[in-house]
Amino acid sequence: MEDYAVAIIAGIVFGFAARWFMLKSDYRYYPTYPHGHVTHLSLGFIAAGLGAVAIPAIAEPDYVAITFLALAAQQFRDIRTMERETLKEADENKLIGRGPDYIEGIAKVFEARNYLVILIAIFNSGIAFWLDWYWVLITGPLSIFLIIKLMSGIIIGDIAEVVESKLHFEGSLLMVEDVVIMNVGLEETREKILNEGLAVLIKPKDDNARATLHSPGQRMAILYDAVSILGTKVDINEPELMPLARKNIDEGYLGFFLLPNEPDIKYLVEIIKRVPVLEATRGTPLSSLYGRKAAD
Structure with a gap:
């Protein structure tokens, strides 16, 4: 039970930390502060929790718990729809708007970031469970750094x-x-x-x-x-x-x-x-x- 608790805590901590670092309010004024931050950090915490319990559920074994990942995927797809509709409504009142392609790209990114949080939580939870808790002090920051680099994308x-x-x-x-x-x-x-x-x-x-x-x-x-x-x-x-x-x-x-x-x-x-x-x-x-x- 203690191993399970350590693995779950490690997954949640580094999964939520990843979402925190990926959340930015930059010159494009999105997401808004503080309401947008609260929404996305809350969803990031939920995603981290779902990923963190995956490894202990498999080890138990309790495969029913894995079905929650499938349910979460549906909820995170709804995030893309929510972001798309919110940004489109805001765009209608701007003299210079983002445009539908920019809005769709932002919506996809917010959906994808929750999946990345789940992956980071699963990875670090597995490290803590199969190796030892102190290994996540190395793999946790490293995995966050790599994810942020991969998400940077191509620029003009x-x-x-x-x-x-x-x-x-x-x-x-x-x-x-x-x-x-x-x-x-x-x-x-x-x-x-x-x-x-x-x-x-x-x-x-x-x-x-x-x-x-x-x-x-x-x-x-x-x-x-x-x-x-x-x-x-x-x-x-x-x-x-x-x-x-x-x-x-x-x-x-x-x-x-x-x-x-x-x-x-x-x-x-x-x-x-x-x-x-x-x-x-x-x-x-x-x-x-x-x-x-x-x-x-």
């Missing part, structure tokens, strides 16, 4: 080069280098954009990156992260100040324009480099034979 800086650029007008057309952004009619607005606007080029490193940047969902994610940190001077019914990312249709790179509250071009470049590549927008034409041949 991994697939594309982000370089500073200049804004200019050809007639009434706002341009970032040779990329047409939009038509600006008022002379006063043109002067404001030239004086206060920022621009970058986002150049894909290969055809996979080009396909990813082609997605409107990925572009919306770039816009949202940039606006979340640097702000924007756009207001309701002011489309001429709206931040935009347009594509050079021949070469496939993007021209990005923003009229920020904090005009710092170096930070804009770094922000865009750190935007996550969304699973729903990730292009892989080079994975196919014909895609590789077409790229030659």
Whole structure:
């Protein structure tokens, strides 16, 4: 009984610790504090408890207890639905929204993190049960570190080069280098954009990156992260100040324009480099034979 108690405690402690470290309220303002934290930490504790009792249940043996893992999987799938609906409702009231692809990616992450908590709890519970409790002092932090590294994912800086650029007008057309952004009619607005606007080029490193940047969902994610940190001077019914990312249709790179509250071009470049590549927008034409041949 004492071995069971030590194993369960070890699983719960490191499983819950993993959920704590994976919970972040960053510049995307999600999850909210403190209500969102309470919800997700509570679910993380439940997930850790379910994982922690798995090894003692098998050793007993009490296989009925394992069925709770299947029930938990259903509940955690409901988390994805809950997050998706919450973020979609919040997005409707934003001038610059995340977009459905970004929202779906966030929802998937919150579901997956609970499964990772269960795995960490099972692993460390097993270590404490079959070896000894002091081994989890090594395996616990190591497993949390590895999980966080694996969950970091790919960012724009991994697939594309982000370089500073200049804004200019050809007639009434706002341009970032040779990329047409939009038509600006008022002379006063043109002067404001030239004086206060920022621009970058986002150049894909290969055809996979080009396909990813082609997605409107990925572009919306770039816009949202940039606006979340640097702000924007756009207001309701002011489309001429709206931040935009347009594509050079021949070469496939993007021209990005923003009229920020904090005009710092170096930070804009770094922000865009750190935007996550969304699973729903990730292009892989080079994975196919014909895609590789077409790229030659």
